[in-house]
Amino acid sequence: MEPLAFKRGMTELMDQGLDVEVMATDRSTSIQKLMREDFHNVQHEFDIWHTAKGFRKKMHKKAKKKGNEILLAWTRSVLVSVSVVLKCRWKSILQHVRNEHEWTDDDGEHHRCDHAPLTAQERRLRMWLKEDSLAFQDLSSLVLDKRLLRDMEKMALFKHTGPLEVFHSPLLKYIPKRKAFPFQGMRERCHLAILEHNENIVKRKQATTKTGELRFNRVFCKRSKQWVLKKIFTPHSF
Ligand SMILES: [Zn+2]
The missing domain is CATH 1.20.5 (Single alpha-helices involved in coiled-coils or other helix-helix interfaces)
Structure with a gap:
């Protein structure tokens, strides 16, 4: 029923003129096949959050086995690891733009680009950046921006x-x-x-005081070990 509903929904949206550029779904194989065959013009992405969550679930199950309890202590690291992998891939663009598609990082780890080997013509035609150029320095400072890298952890896991x-x-x-x-x-x-x-x-709108000021709650966030402000919203309406 899922693929059928998906196909009908997508077709209806597109028939109404919505230009669907990217579709993010979980990794259901029937949806993958559908996207490949019926909607090959739409870029298909997997929701990383689903994948990480699924993996964590599997780990929890294995941890229930006798003698395996130690695995429980490691399940939280799974989500962190996903964002590390993503950050690593993101940073790899700084190699690619310099026509470097295989390299070893500072920790001695070997990396390579995901794309197929480039033909001689492709190598010749691309406008590669030189490492000592101002353009490359500027791109680096954008890509490696500390705040962006930090925000990326949240993007990777909770958007989509x-x-x-x-x-x-x-x-x-x-x-x-x-x-x-x-x-x-x-x-x-x-x-x-x-x-x-x-x-x-x-x-739904944020609640306000009688004098019209926006209302917030102070909440302690266990994950980041920080106090944060959370918006108070107007009551639910049914
Ligand atoms: Zn590359």
């Missing part, structure tokens, strides 16, 4: 299909998985979930 996960919560309320509904019922229940989502997530 994250907002869709939020939508699943009202969806499950109106369409519990354990019950079967006829097509019409499914559709109308889905509409209700969309209305609720739009009303409470998309359109």
